[in-house]
Amino acid sequence: MNLDSQYWDNRYLHHETGWDMGVVSPPLKSYIDQIHNKDLSIMIPGGGNSYEAAYLASQAFGDVTVIDIAPSLVEKLQEQFKHTRIKVICGDFFEHTGSYDLVLEQTFFCAIDPAKRPEYAAHMYSLLKPGGHLAGVLFDRTFEQSGPPFGGSQEEYEKLFSTLFDIKTLQPCYNSHPARKGCELFINLMPKIKHLCDNSY
Numbered sequence: 471m472n473l474d475s476q477y478w479d480n481r482y483l484h485h486e487t488g489w490d491m492g493v494v495s496p497p498l499k500s501y502i503d504q505i506h507n508k509d510l511s512i513m514i515p516g517g518g519n520s521y522e523a524a525y526l527a528s529q530a531f532g533d534v535t536v537i538d539i540a541p542s543l544v545e546k547l548q549e550q551f552k553h554t555r556i557k558v559i560c561g562d563f564f565e566h567t568g569s570y571d572l573v574l575e576q577t578f579f580c581a582i583d584p585a586k587r588p589e590y591a592a593h594m595y596s597l598l599k600p601g602g603h604l605a606g607v608l609f610d611r612t613f614e615q616s617g618p619p620f621g622g623s624q625e626e627y628e629k630l631f632s633t634l635f636d637i638k639t640l641q642p643c644y645n646s647h648p649a650r651k652g653c654e655l656f657i658n659l660m661p662k663i664k665h666l667c668d669n670s671y
């Protein structure tokens with residue numbers, strides 16, 4: 471299966487968006503709520519309908535970037551967010567360059583080919599500033615049908631991320647959306663070596 475921009479655009483055009491919860495992800499909302507520094511540069515890859523970005527903007531975060539590969543979705547988001555400070559980029563996460571304090575993960579990791587997971591980890595590492603964080607949720611389950619979504623386990627994620635990241639949190643989520651209860655792990659990872667100062671968010 472070729473999980474390219476056309477694949478994802480078609481999913482949106484045909485309203486095949488079973489992943490879309492229609493609200494900000496509760497664990498991400500809680501995480502965002504304890505961040506005091508509204509000037510952090512925050513990136514959301516594969517943001518979809520971008521409830522997390524909208525929530526960040528509503529909470530006065532001023533430097534929020536969404537990257538998504540589906541052109542018609544991005545066009546819609548750019549219109550939707552045109553009076554906010556949310557920047558929406560149409561592009562491939564793996565080709566994106568930048569430098570962020572925080573990257574938020576919400577059903578993007580599970581949407582990419584599992585063979586690309588090491589590349590995901592390495593690219594996240596390259597996008598984060600020293601002291602930065604990759605935070606969000608990952609599935610803690612497998613799926614019967616061939617993906618996306620592609621599942622995984624705590625053990626697998628530990629192995630994947632521990633070379634490049636210090637794992638501050640990798641544990642079952644206590645505040646998942648009811649549809650994902652018991653199926654999510656919360657992650658808070660900091661790039662190794664780069665974390666000269668931990669701003670504790």
Ligand SMILES: C[S@@+](CC[C@H](N)C(=O)[O-])C[C@H]1O[C@@H](n2cnc3c(N)ncnc32)[C@H](O)[C@@H]1O
Nearest residue numbers: 478489516517518538539540562563576577581
């Ligand atoms: C399962 S959806 C999740 C959307 C959103 N995060 C949510 O929870 O509703 C995956 C999203 O990632 C986007 N996507 C897939 N591969 C991508 C890539 N390589 N770069 C950027 N976005 C990508 C898709 O267009 C889609 O919007």
